[in-house]
Amino acid sequence: MSILEQIKKELPWLDDNLSFDLTRGKPSADQLKVTENIMASLALPFEMDGIDLRNYGIPEGIPSARQLGSEILSTPFELTLALDNSSLTIMQQVVSCALHLGFANIKLSKKSKFICPVPGYDRHFKLLENFGIEMMTVNFSADGPNLNEIKTLLEDDAVSGIVCVPRHSNPTGHTYSDSNISNMFEMFAKKKNNFMILWDNAYACHDLKITPEQQPIMSVAKNLNLENNLFIVGSTSKITLAGAGLAFFSSSECNIEKFIDYRNSITPGPNKINQALHVNYFKKVSLDAQMQALRELILPKFNLTEKYLTELHEMGLCDYIPPTGGYFISFESRKPNAEEIISECANLGLKLLPLGSCFPYMQDPKKNNIRIAPTFPNLEGLDKCLQIFSSVVKKLN
């Protein structure tokens, strides 16, 4: 009997029409409903901070929304911009600006190389690849990217940047320790005349369990004269509405000036009505209360996923680090068979990202990594996904 037939026998509820998807870190409908319920009661704002929200202009974002961004990212208000939805778009624009115009302490070229801690976020890698920037990988230590590996890569003059997700990293869940960050930044300081630190704090306030506090990153940079090298982004995509949130950007004064000037050729101004809507939203519900409401929906899904993975781990079939927050769990099969697992799951109606997705150029050196994104299905659906996944791993390993 084939593996497929065996599993179909074990899981009698399986049928050919079922379709599950654990590919993307999307909020569930329940999560989005939390925001919708409150947002629906708000009138569409047309004026805030003395600004006519209906019109063009205010490229830095309205002050009240910049204040919200500075709270989320722990960055100074005057150095924080509030923009449109998607921090990924900002990152793309920052890299593009660094390539075409350059910032004070970083001018990228097609010969530039970036350090990428792996496993990492697939869209970061695609973004850099699209610009022709070569990616050099480093592994993770327990408390952040491996510093020895970074040190070695920094010896290459062409290495001019790094992309980091410092809290609840996608997909491993790593939260960098203060000492890891300080040591890493000390190394970057030696290359500060041409170096870009892309600091993607997408999960800045997405703790599910107790997570170490982190020092404000701008202060670390300031102490080492790295303010011109640090480019921080974040958003409310995983706080309010994934497709209609606000994204934020923070860097030094001269970088911000340059970036606004660059963006003035892209847009006559951000969507200030959505900015004010978000400000009014957080007058009704505090950021902490919002994150608590989301945590109540997300944590049971992480706990359920961990229950299955713990069993697989105890059977000696996989490794994973239990995350303390964020949106993902990084599964590592004990065998180099991620592709087979992914393919068998697909045959049973469960979609997972293809092999290598969490690595630059889709190259997973151990061929064993699979990113699990448990937030999107409801609990019952997730349980079915995990039954399929776990049965496949047990059969193949």
Ligand SMILES: Cc1ncc(COP(=O)(O)O)c(C=O)c1O
């Ligand atoms: C690390 C990381 N950065 C950025 C994003 C996308 O954020 P945004 O919606 O603000 O573009 C994601 C989404 O999964 C992510 O995991």
